[in-house]
Amino acid sequence: MEGLMMDYPLTTNTILEYGNSVYHHKKIISHLPDGTRHEYRFGDMYKRCKRLANALVHKLGITNGNMVGTFAWNHGPHVELYYAISGIGAVCQTINIRLSSHQIEYIINNSEDKVIFVDATLVPLLEKIAPLLETVEYYILLNAPKDFTTTLPNTLHYEDLLAEQSEDFEWPKLNENDACGMCYTSGTTGLPKGVLYSHRSTFLHASTIISPNAGNFSNSDTVLLIVPQFHVMAWGFPYLCLLSGSNMVLPSSHLQPDSIIKILQEEKVTKANGVPTIWLGVYHAMKMNPPKDKLALEEYLVGGSALPKSLIEGFEKDFGIKGVQAWGMTETSPLGTVSRLQPKHAHLSASEKMDIRAKQGLAFPGVELRIVMEDGTLAPTDGKSMGELHIKGAWTIQAYFKTNNSESFTEDGWFKTGDVCTLDEDGYMEIKDRTKDLIKSGGEWISSVALESALMAHPKIKEAAVIAIPDAKWVEKPLALIVLVNQNDEISDGELIEFLSRDFVNYQIPKNYVYVHEVPKTSVGKFDKKEIRRLFAEGVL
């Protein structure tokens, strides 16, 4: 028997209308690429979304289901694009500006973008490949001076486009299962693959992340979106800020540690998101040059890679700021878990508490996890048995865009993450490694993530990346890349072996160390293990 409740689709339009009706006075603050600061209200943004919707439909000929690309930093207009494009029933297809020209070209042609909205400072990256783009009819310039010149064809200025349109626009009635956004995986192992988010998945993800056990966002918060809008829709933050009435602060290209610290101070930011690399940089910059006044920042949500315990501890001890470990993937919208302590942990020692907080944490309502071992059986939830993490849920991918990747899905409907994990009795998930990054030495598994985290706890070490290198006797053995905090410091292999021997047994400890100025990173700031392997495992050594 059907219930007798209203049919009320969960769409991004619902989010925008809610933000405007209840929180029209809340702020969106952009630190634009040219260094200027722009501030307006949700209510202003709402009106500009309506102008943009008119422009998309009447000027640019966008219709339901069309793909519209964005190639831009985090700022107000990019938020307007999220809402207006999906609001008319089209798909907001964010393009990662840090990919190679070849990958960018592939993404635009693969998704068949009809229009691309591009930041003036990023235009040179597109000019190179524009002749190869098969479907793009218009390029719309964001944050461009009036006299801006470019070789891109069919360009229009964003502000001109909005100025000539009306603020009256009635959103079409959409199906909540319609696509609203698309983001590509970072493609470290082959061509990027498109993940097509629905209105429903976007709404449910955002409204769940607001809850106290998750991100704990309220109308008392001012949130800095460090995660780029071209990375999994900035983790859904442009949506959850409207639902929770949190002020939004957008840093565009100002992502250097000193710029972030300045923005945190000036805007009295209370919460923020970002990958560990960002927080590592911010921490070391704050150590070097401690801020005079305590920041308003209460906590930062971190994901993308495991957050080293040493960083969580340092931030908290030195600056009273709490790091909260989360986990997710492009394929999971992205957030799937978060690690926070519960009252039952109150009696634990500081170090036991830290062990829990450094895990990837508990699944959110709407997310299910399981660990499948090599023999295909479910791993016991003992916090020790490792296997591949499978995920199922209301904002998990069902299939890739135009790609038959059936090997990523199980027959009983789970997505295979490729992460090697454990689940403990209390439901806390911990990533031990990526399937392909695990080191198998003498028949035993060694976790590169655990070694990296331990090495980064060394006071002289800023970054550490561990990969497998071939070994005649053990098949594989670990090799560690080391970046020192102070490049003039001296450290010996023996000292590191000694240091690791507190937590690891002999066969797990790397005997080979390479001291470098920087660890190669992917477009989303993770250690690029593929590149590290290419440089150090296949030849150099």
Next chain:
Amino acid sequence: MEGLMMDYPLTTNTILEYGNSVYHHKKIISHLPDGTRHEYRFGDMYKRCKRLANALVHKLGITNGNMVGTFAWNHGPHVELYYAISGIGAVCQTINIRLSSHQIEYIINNSEDKVIFVDATLVPLLEKIAPLLETVEYYILLNAPKDFTTTLPNTLHYEDLLAEQSEDFEWPKLNENDACGMCYTSGTTGLPKGVLYSHRSTFLHASTIISPNAGNFSNSDTVLLIVPQFHVMAWGFPYLCLLSGSNMVLPSSHLQPDSIIKILQEEKVTKANGVPTIWLGVYHAMKMNPPKDKLALEEYLVGGSALPKSLIEGFEKDFGIKGVQAWGMTETSPLGTVSRLQPKHAHLSASEKMDIRAKQGLAFPGVELRIVMEDGTLAPTDGKSMGELHIKGAWTIQAYFKTNNSESFTEDGWFKTGDVCTLDEDGYMEIKDRTKDLIKSGGEWISSVALESALMAHPKIKEAAVIAIPDAKWVEKPLALIVLVNQNDEISDGELIEFLSRDFVNYQIPKNYVYVHEVPKTSVGKFDKKEIRRLFAEGVL
């Protein structure tokens, strides 16, 4: 174009499975009708739900879409019934034990309950009408001693039923739009009307109420469910506690102020819900006999009627406990709004802040409000213009069960609440009155709610109810029923008129007062204006 995300139905089974997998160690504590205390874990409850599901299907012959009635207090087994009945695809139909025999008979026959689960202490209420119940095949006795005797036919003991079943049960795949529960309106103006909740509406309501701007529930909370499970599914609290990992405390019939205070103390309750009458009683009992130690109770959510400002202030000043005003109806699952301050209110005076907190507050995401004036136009959002409140949303009724009540719905898809309200510029809604309780005196509207709230702020007054009585000159004029805190106190009409003249103009102030020992109340604890009018307006005076 459809998004490519998993089809993951939002059902009560998802909630139960989540509660078991992530929060199996969290507690459900019942203070049972016989005075004993029972404690078990979400994980234990989960297993009993599976046994119950087997019993429903294999022993009692319940199938998809069947109605199963509950006639019970708040306790663990009643929570098990919520999950197991809806889990197999049947409908958990909670019956309000405080209605008249005639209304109860009507509800059971109207909903066609096949089985009724009844608390032993409530059996006498059903025995009287059992011969008139047309569809009931079994009565299952809850919390009944082994030697319990009754004239009810076909009885079974709940614990026997569970004991003989297996813990293995696989939930069927349900459609999220299927019905999961049904509750009837209290029927103060005619026969009760059934509201049929869906799995989806139940899930979305619960997961939204968790958010910091709403109820702010986390896995650090211990929540006392004072609102009966037979009133709008206890405001969805049995669901949200599993989603948020909050311990659940269930008081069954122990709803006297002293019992509630004892439970609050013993169980270290941090949050609770209830109607104003309950909190009024608890406040006066605490004043009379102040607890030695500060309660763990941080805040209580109150709804059903407006919470007098004097009560909010008293609780906060005397005991450091925060009252949070919410609003909802059986037809809205029930929660639609909640009133909390925002950073923008920080500069206001204490009294201005209290004015905001005493409003019904901001709509939740998933809820839309509008005010339609007598002439059919939308009221401006000025906090002054009054009209009927209309509501739309993901957990709002679309139609009543088996009842054509088209006059409750607008052609453009809104539910007409029958409340006379204002909306201010910031989105705060305030109820001025029920449409039928407004007093129209000499062509001007007088709000009975405003007068009641003002009168209850008088230190000698415990309860005040205001109705319209006929007047030869003014057509209608207000009459106030007064219950004194101390029945031996003396108070004069003149003193009250003087007291009200601070906030009201002369024509609004009642000149007629009746001093009573108790204000007649409805089955859900609201002032029964219909009964008051019958007693005092039509004859007595």
